[in-house]
Amino acid sequence: MKDFNFIIGKNLNNIRKQKNLSLDKVALLTGVSKAMLAQIERGNSSPTVTTLWKIATGLNVSFSYFMEEKFSEVIYVTYNDIKPIIESDKKMRVYPLFPYDNKRRFEIFTIELQPRCNHESPPHNDGLEEYIIVNRGELEMIIGQDVYKLKCGDAIRYLANKPHCYRNTTNNTVSFQNIIYYLK
Template sequence: MKDFNQIIGNNLQHIRKQKNMSLDRAAELTGVSKGMLAQIEKGASNPTVSTLWKIATGLNVSFSYFMEEEEKEIEHIALKDIKPIIESDGKMQVYPLFPYDQSRRFEVFTIDLEAGWNHISEPHNEGTEEYIIVTEGEMEVSIGDSAYKLSAGDAIRYLADKPHCYRNVTEVMVRFQHIIFYFK
């Protein structure tokens, strides 16, 4: 099983050093405490989705930059072998299938959202697009002031530079594929 905590920590330390940035400066830019950043770099902390988004936005890198590994010619992914990033005490689990790749400019996740739960996402950088394909259950996606109901087999694409929310309004878990495309 991949140890994403260690991968995340190594990549955070790499980008911080590449930018010649102290932990203090990284904390200032991201809004994440110096102590938490140090724990993440050591692989001793399992950061939440929200924390990773703060760090990614503050350091101006993609969300899945932190999960990147050396590229292989063929990569077969088994969901059962991925340790998810957990948010809200397990109510949301994010499985990074294909982390961000600079040449491809997109990343792919499987997300499980428990019954009655939602996740509010802050606006991403201008030009960022999100694609959602529901594979199990039903959900609602709110983008700005509009809401869209999606069932298994349904999909939606939208510009993610405004607040958006993934909401499970049912009594069973919803699973969806989440693709984020970075224009710039």
């Protein structure tokens, strides 16, 4: 099983050094405490989805930049070998399938929401589209003020530079693919 805490920490340290930023400066840019950033860099903390988005937005990198590994011509992903990122009181699991690649400019995740899970996502940077494809269950998407109810097989695409919410209003787990495309 991949140790994403180690990979995330290594990549955070790399981007911080590439940009010649201190932990204090990264804390200022991201709104994440210096202590938490240091724990993440050492691989001692499992950051939440919200924390990773804050760091990615503040450092102007993709969400899955922190999960990137070396390039390979063929990448075979076994679902059971992926350690999920857990959020929203352990009711949301994000499985990073294909982290961001500069050549392709997208990343792909499988996301599972337990019954009655409500995950609010702050606006992302301009030039970012999200594609959602429901694999199992029913998903309610709130984008800005608009509400969309998606059933198994349904899909939606939207600009993610406004608040959006993934909501499971049912008593069953919902699973969906989330493809994030970076236009810029």
